[in-house]
Amino acid sequence: MSLEMAKKIAAYKAVDDHITDNLVVGIGSGSTIVYGVQRLAERVISENLNLICIPTSFQAKQLILDNGLILGELDRNPTIDVAIDGADECDVELNCIKGGGGCLLQEKIVASCAKTLIIVADHTKNSEYLTEKYKKIPIEVTPIAYIPIKNRIESLFGGDLKLRMGGSAKAGPIVTDNGNFILDWFFDGSPTTDFDGINREIMMIPGVVDTGLFIGMAKKAYFGMPDGSVIEKEI
Incomplete structure (x- = not known):
């Protein structure tokens, strides 16, 4: 089974297990969530769900609109029943690294408002510990402070922080939906086993908006496997 099919079966099962009528649903970002929104749209039509x-x-906003779903806002719906999102890596305790697509701040805000955060991914994102496979941690920063933040984190923890650039499609750095920059923190091995502590320390640096470390937020994860099965992990 291809990775795309693995993403699809994980997303479909999560939607089928957790979505019922009259819910406020957080819609994550990334390639796996495309399949989750497709399944939501199918069920809204077939079951006349009110979501x-x-x-x-x-x-995510465009996915919601393109699939004919009802678009909500946090100021009107500050409490979310369930949020479904992807991850770049997820460990045995369901701690995650997110932000490979640059949407980590809004993803974390929505996740923090959700009663239940569900992670959906293919099997390559399933790890024993964070940074086992995904060797960088994204950090969203205010543009004016990216050099001081880079120097501070490298001084405290080592590794190499690089400003995420737009590549051939865009001159200059990537700018997030919130007008910020992304620093990708690369390192050999793991910088720490205490990711909760490292997240708190980085968040105290002026100019850091948020990190891609989602610690203690997810309640369940679904991983699509090569044989067509879905592994479920739950806290």
Whole structure:
């Protein structure tokens, strides 16, 4: 089974297990969530479900609208029943690294408002510990402070922080939906086993908006496997 099919079966099962009528649903960002929104749209039509969908990014907003779902906002729906999102890596305790797509701030805000955060991914994102496979941690920062933040984190923890650039499609750095920059923190091995502590320390640096470390937020994860099965992990 391809990775795309693995993403699809994980997303479909999560939607089928956790979505019922009259819910406010957080819609994550990334390639796996495309399949989750497709399944939501199918069920809204076939079961006449009444759902309000809260986006985590411009991409998520467009997915909601393109699939004919009801678009909500946090100021009107500050409490979310369930949020479904992807991850770049998820460990045995369901701690995650997110932000590979640059939407980590809004993803974390929506996740923090949700009663239940569900992670959906293919099997390559399933790890024993954070940074086992995904060797960088994204950090969203205010543009004016990216050099001091880079120097501070490298001094405290080592590694190498690089400003995420737009590549051939865009001159200059990537700018998030919130007008910020992304620093990707690369390192050999793991900088620490205490990711909760490292997250708190980085968040205290002036100019850091948020990190891609989602610690203690997810309640369940679904991983699509090569054989067509879905592994479920739950806290």
